[in-house]
């Protein structure tokens with residue numbers, strides 16, 4: 001079925017099994033609202049068959065980029081603002097960041113895909129948006145984010161952020177809806193490599209943001 005995956009996996013290593021702490025959000029058939037569940041409560045493996053922008057690290061201690069921001073003054077989400085800043089500062093480079101940020105105060109706009117695929121083709125952004133279910137959800141939200149300042153020719157979605165919470169709300173993050181009171185705290189690392197896995201042979205630009 002379709003859902004929003006919030007991936008959080010400690011991979012398998014010598015003598016230690018993989019630990020899957022991922023969440024996923026789907027539309028609750030009972031009431032049409034958000035249903036957030038732990039992946040490991042439903043599935044015993046780490047497989048998924050969704051579009052994913054994943055950040056991998058060795059998890060070692062070290063220097064990271066801390067971003068602490070209060071009050072939004074523009075129309076960009078914090079992720080878009082970071083990405084556009086990198087694009088302007090380093091116009092010749094493709095820079096990628098991955099990490100986690102918390103929306104500590106305020107509310108955010110998210111979407112969750114319906115469980116069933118659309119019965120008709122979704123060939124415009126408007127059609128995709130009409131198919132998606134949108135919600136306003138409450139802080140605190142823990143957001144897993146990947147962004148690339150410029151697509152290096154890999155046909156990437158240049159930013160993608162999914163969030164979960166400890167109060168049962170989660171999904172695909174767009175932006176906060178409370179610019180005056182919102183507060184963000186995040187930790188990011190620049191990527192050394194970008195890998196594109198299972199790149200589609202035919203591409204399109206629908207539903208990229």
Ligand SMILES: [Zn+2]
Pocket residue numbers: 004160161162172
């Ligand atoms: Zn998404």
